[in-house]
Amino acid sequence: MLLPDPGWKGSIMSELKQTPLHGEHIRLGAKMVEFAGWSMPVQFEGLRPEHLAVRRAVGLFDVSHMGEIWVRGSGSLKTLQWITSNDVSKLRPGEAHYTLLTNPEGGVIDDLIVYCFREGEEYLLCVNASNIDKDYKWVVSNNVGAASIENESDRWAQIAVQGPLAPRLLNDLLDVPMDLPPFRFLERTFQGEPIVIATTGYTGERGCEVFVPKQTAVALWQELLQTGKSYEVAPIGLGARDTLRLEMAYCLYGHELTDQTNPYEAGLGWVVKPHKEFIGKESILRTKELGLKRRLVGFKMVDKGIPRHDYRLCSMEGLEIGWVTSGTHSPSLDEAIGIGYIDASLAKQGTSIGVNIRGRIAKATVVKTPFVHQKGE
């Protein structure tokens, strides 16, 4: 059989970037793979136990490969309003929001989170690892406010702490208030270094993503593992990170989002703010007014089989109606689930659709997303 991890088969290993936590992963017995030019842990104990640990208790993720671009100076707000689809003027210091970088054709260059440090003066953009260089160039070339733009991705590590017990662990170790609402952040010091703790994540669970200077990452990781013992904390690989986000039907750039995606089709109309001007706004709104041709939906398999990225979707009459963007066997539900784009006319819950799995048409049903609801604590 062909083994599935292209990472350790083909890549030139010496050219892969390593996060500051690389040695910790090796010591914990992680299986490492290539991801966006980085050597990253795909799993530690195993995808399923890791996934369930995050849903039940708390997990630690090394997400140091993510990019950090700072926008500073009096023109920051002007630049960010022009290049992103959400309304940055609404952000107060300590607040963050999900948003998109859009191109003139109305497609998505990247999805990202903007953090407001000083209103109108200082913002942090957290972007996808695979898009750091592209995004940085885009921001610099569309810097209408003449802000100072710095790509500090090489200076920062990032650790995500996610799960129903994450607030307790973060409270114990870093004095984060248990009731800090989502999309807020705090500045703290850890071992004399500034860290940023944000109530954001990619799992649907409570918890934080912690930005930490590279040289302090190992100490923070070890402290989180040590203090987290009483909460059964576990290190989590990229494998479970993907199944966790898929159960929430969160978009992954390159799968649900591309430079051709209209944000409304992707169900991201809530981060498009037509009352302000931004790159691609006209194209995005025109597509919406003409009527969306397709929509991103979730579906569950009725017949046996697992939907996978790029499989075709068809109507029960066999006509092609779309494609799968992501699919897996859900560890929480023990069912095969998928998300994909289909003809807008068929995007209703309960509609029966077919998935072309290696030439066989397997039946599926369109369902409401997220697939899994967070129980909280």
Next chain:
Amino acid sequence: MGYNVPEENYYTKDHEWAQVDENVVTIGITEFAQESLGEIVYVELKEEGQKITQMEPFGVVESVKAVSDLFAPISGTIIEVNTTILDNPGILNDDPMNEGWLLRVEMDSEKELASLIRAHDYKKLLEATEEAQKNV
């Protein structure tokens, strides 16, 4: 290391095993294969009576993360399918060398066995693969 690699079996470089009993060959995936895949959640195989061809796919195994094609170690006609594993794919993780067998096949030609790997060389292949994996 420490994988169970029975001496009497034949292997492919793609991590299938073949156990030969006169002209009947039992086919499965190796311990290394199941461990690399992780939790196996779905298996799809050709059916009894169908032909399989050496080095061509005869089915797939899927983990949560990925789909992997299964390649036939030899050509022949399927005389029995392990239907138990279709309902309980986890058996492939628990016991890939015994309970987790996939197909019994009536072999077309013994000559094809010559292109398969014996236990000694398969173990060497595993060592080399594991070494490569360490460098990621």
